[in-house]
Amino acid sequence: MSNISEIIAEWYVHNKRELPWRKTKFPYCIWLSEIILQQTRINQGLKYYLKFIDQYPDVHMLASADLDDVLKIWQGLGYYTRARNMHETARVIANQFGGSFPSSYKELLNLKGIGKYTAAAIASIAFGEPVPVVDGNVYRILARVFGEHTPVNTSEGESVFRKLAEHILDYRNPGQHNQALMELGSLICRPKKPLCHDCPLAQYCRAKHSGLIPDLPVKIPKKASRNRYFNYLVFMHHEKTYICKRNSNDIWHSLYEFPMIETSEPLNIKQLVKHKEWESLMSGSAYQIRNISGIYHHKLTHQNIYARFIDIPVNGEAPYLEKHFISVTLDSIVQYAVPRLIERYLQDLK
DNA sequence: AAACCGGGGTC
DNA sequence: GACCCAGGTTT
Numbered sequence: 001m002s003n004i005s006e007i008i009a010e011w012y013v014h015n016k017r018e019l020p021w022r023k024t025k026f027p028y029c030i031w032l033s034e035i036i037l038q039q040t041r042i043n044q045g046l047k048y049y050l051k052f053i054d055q056y057p058d059v060h061m062l063a064s065a066d067l068d069d070v071l072k073i074w075q076g077l078g079y080y081t082r083a084r085n086m087h088e089t090a091r092v093i094a095n096q097f098g099g100s101f102p103s104s105y106k107e108l109l110n111l112k113g114i115g116k117y118t119a120a121a122i123a124s125i126a127f128g129e130p131v132p133v134v135d136g137n138v139y140r141i142l143a144r145v146f147g148e149h150t151p152v153n154t155s156e157g158e159s160v161f162r163k164l165a166e167h168i169l170d171y172r173n174p175g176q177h178n179q180a181l182m183e184l185g186s187l188i189c190r191p192k193k194p195l196c197h198d199c200p201l202a203q204y205c206r207a208k209h210s211g212l213i214p215d216l217p218v219k220i221p222k223k224a225s226r227n228r229y230f231n232y233l234v235f236m237h238h239e240k241t242y243i244c245k246r247n248s249n250d251i252w253h254s255l256y257e258f259p260m261i262e263t264s265e266p267l268n269i270k271q272l273v274k275h276k277e278w279e280s281l282m283s284g285s286a287y288q289i290r291n292i293s294g295i296y297h298h299k300l301t302h303q304n305i306y307a308r309f310i311d312i313p314v315n316g317e318a319p320y321l322e323k324h325f326i327s328v329t330l331d332s333i334v335q336y337a338v339p340r341l342i343e344r345y346l347q348d349l350k
Numbered sequence: 351a352a353a354c355c356g357g358g359g360t361c
Numbered sequence: 362g363a364c365c366c367a368g369g370t371t372t
Binding site for chain 3: 037038045112121133138182185
């Protein structure tokens, strides 16, 4: 056990937050919390964790749930593939593993939605296997404490920081050690304005001694965002409108939305009604446009979405749409999992 | 190795 | 507006 891990452990015991998944060793609870907390802050993920534990107290309950219901609870949390993988893994655990999670890092890696970080977290926290977690917090602490300038988001960085993490691992208590490291990164060694004054490692921190805290960790910049223009068609036919499940290999997989025409450039309405897909969706009928919403700018990490909602009353026959569209009242859309963008529009209607 | 996948918080 | 986050999967 290194000097550093001893200091961190002491700090953790006195400064850790009380969180529901820290009161249990049930692998199901550890797993659920780790999936939810991938790329997600505790403040945002906590209420989702409580909802899932309440609705699905064990892996069998989750396994027997309907995927659409799982997605509905997940709604608003983002990265929706996590929910689909989590559901599938629950079914594998229930049906092929007799309800028990595999207990080793290597076996955990075979499950969907569980990569190196999550496998190490579950293996160490739930089963005491001495494997280090390397997440954003750990990258940050190690880069600063050891003054390590290798970019973290490269394969070389992954290897360099994994070795550092193994070097300071507490093999006798890996679960607590890993959580302590991440908690220190979250509360003290923050990305901006770290609280070095309260940091138990300050005297050992090379970045602090050399004034390089703002420069570490080093990251290779990501590609710029692209712009997308979504034109949603809100048909209103006898109190009913139409929604459809997204299935293509794209954002919001398995979530619901209105019929939509996407363009790569902004179009005015005159240009839009000449669009091929407009003709196809209207199937030759000359519907009147009642209202066009303002532009909703929805920002994802890697995309800028500019959306508007076009209100189209239908007086005569129902518009012909493909079979996969569902006819629903506006009020009943709340039963379906929808992107935050759609949720915001529905809230604005009220 | 690089691109892709959400959303909210912070400064 | 830019940056960040308790990462994983696909190409």
